[in-house]
Amino acid sequence: MSAPGENLRINSARLWDSLDQMAQIGPGVAGGCNRQTLTDADNAGRHLFKDWCEAAGMTMGVDTMGNMFATRAGTDPAALPVYMGSHLDTQPTGGRYDGVLGVLGALEVVRSLNDLGIRTKHPIVVTNWTNEEGARFAPAMLASGVFAGLHTQDYAYGRTDLEGKRFGDELARIGWVGDEPVGARKMHAMFELHIEQGPILEAEGKTIGVVTHGQGLWWLEITLTGKDAHTGSTPMNMRVNAGLGMARITERVHQIAMSHQPNAVGAVGQVTVFPNSRNVIPGKVVFTVDIRSPEQAKLDAMRAEVERAAHAVAAELGLGCSIEPVGHFDPVTFDPALVQVVRGAAERLGYSHMDIVSGAGHDACWINRVAPTVMVMCPCVGGLSHNEAEEISPEWAAAGADVLLHAVLEVAEVVA
Ligand SMILES: [Zn+2]
Numbered sequence: 346m347s348a349p350g351e352n353l354r355i356n357s358a359r360l361w362d363s364l365d366q367m368a369q370i371g372p373g374v375a376g377g378c379n380r381q382t383l384t385d386a387d388n389a390g391r392h393l394f395k396d397w398c399e400a401a402g403m404t405m406g407v408d409t410m411g412n413m414f415a416t417r418a419g420t421d422p423a424a425l426p427v428y429m430g431s432h433l434d435t436q437p438t439g440g441r442y443d444g445v446l447g448v449l450g451a452l453e454v455v456r457s458l459n460d461l462g463i464r465t466k467h468p469i470v471v472t473n474w475t476n477e478e479g480a481r482f483a484p485a486m487l488a489s490g491v492f493a494g495l496h497t498q499d500y501a502y503g504r505t506d507l508e509g510k511r512f513g514d515e516l517a518r519i520g521w522v523g524d525e526p527v528g529a530r531k532m533h534a535m536f537e538l539h540i541e542q543g544p545i546l547e548a549e550g551k552t553i554g555v556v557t558h559g560q561g562l563w564w565l566e567i568t569l570t571g572k573d574a575h576t577g578s579t580p581m582n583m584r585v586n587a588g589l590g591m592a593r594i595t596e597r598v599h600q601i602a603m604s605h606q607p608n609a610v611g612a613v614g615q616v617t618v619f620p621n622s623r624n625v626i627p628g629k630v631v632f633t634v635d636i637r638s639p640e641q642a643k644l645d646a647m648r649a650e651v652e653r654a655a656h657a658v659a660a661e662l663g664l665g666c667s668i669e670p671v672g673h674f675d676p677v678t679f680d681p682a683l684v685q686v687v688r689g690a691a692e693r694l695g696y697s698h699m700d701i702v703s704g705a706g707h708d709a710c711w712i713n714r715v716a717p718t719v720m721v722m723c724p725c726v727g728g729l730s731h732n733e734a735e736e737i738s739p740e741w742a743a744a745g746a747d748v749l750l751h752a753v754l755e756v757a758e759v760v761a
Contacts, residue, residue: 377441377735378445380434398415398455398471401459424533427469428532431538438732487512488527491527492712494715535719545699552740553722558677559707566631566632585628585662587618593662610638611637674706677710687719725741
């Protein structure tokens with residue numbers, strides 16, 4: 346693999362202008378965006394993206410999930426393409442950059458290659474994955490999940506929004522059911538540039554996050570059963586208090602996550618107390634534990650420890666205890682060779698960087714199952730995302746796209 350010249354940079358002003366133009370489509374109410382998947386706004390955003398790709402000399406392919414693939418030809422027709430992209434759909438009160446930076450940053454890479462007259466052996470493909478957010482049609486990362494074989498297309502088509510509209514019908518309504526079978530494409534590599542959506546890079550003063558892993562997770566739903574009783578007239582030693590059990594387990598979840606640092610996290614996020622009356626000792630509490638780690642062994646150990654702790658607390662207090670797993674992702678280990686390519690590009694370009702774990706799910710996490718994949722992250726102000734106030738600097742955006750440019754060029758192989 347040949348490393349390109351260190352002096353190459355993307356056009357920062359053009360990237361920033363394109364981000365701004367895309368944000369005008371499906372504007373939010375507070376400066377962000379509401380461009381939810383398979384809406385008219387999504388359709389308009391897709392057309393703008395398609396027009397830009399074609400103006401940059403690329404040809405657009407669309408699969409039956411509406412995933413968009415704009416190809417810049419390589420010199421070797423037999424070489425597998427190098428992919429880069431993310432998603433253009435947003436949350437209902439979403440920001441301008443979540444996903445969009447990864448798609449338009451990739452487009453800017455191709456525009457820059459055109460400006461510089463650089464050709465590559467491998468074709469380069471810029472991708473927009475359908476329905477990454479999952480806000481309108483759960484679950485998130487739906488179309489990349491079908492592409493990677495996690496879900497069937499029938500399952501995806503049958504997902505419904507709050508009005509009962511089906512994903513498949515809405516995809517057809519906006520005119521983006523393509524003719525390519527989903528998942529048929531083979532990839533030499535896949536890159537996703539994304540904002541961090543967390544506070545670490547900014548706090549550490551780093552411009553580039555080299556994403557080595559994605560968090561795996563378990564969601565455990567715990568039901569504790571005690572006895573409803575009067576809070577005033579029941580002696581303390583005669584209570585079977587499910588609320589007390591929930592509180593003690595919550596504390597244990599925190600301790601367990603703390604004992605598996607670095608990167609492990611854990612919390613009780615959702616609690617339903619029965620009968621939820623101010624003068625009744627709770628006879629039942631149902632709550633969910635969310636534990637995450639980028640390491641499979643740690644994740645499994647944390648789950649076992651949480652379950653042991655919950656049963657021990659319940660036994661101590663005389664409570665019934667049942668535990669049901671209600672959600673799970675395995676940790677993601679991104680391709681080590683591509684991770685090194687991204688790290689090396691950041692280093693050569695002189696951008697401050699650090700290795701980082703993605704706390705959120707991304708299309709790259711699913712594509713990693715079927716192709717060598719890696720992510721590049723840039724900071725966002727205050728770690729804020731999924732919020733219209735989401736903000737990044739033009740310098741951060743440009744740095745992320747520069748690293749993408751150099752990493753993709755190394756893997757796609759510059760033709761002299
Ligand atoms: Zn995103």
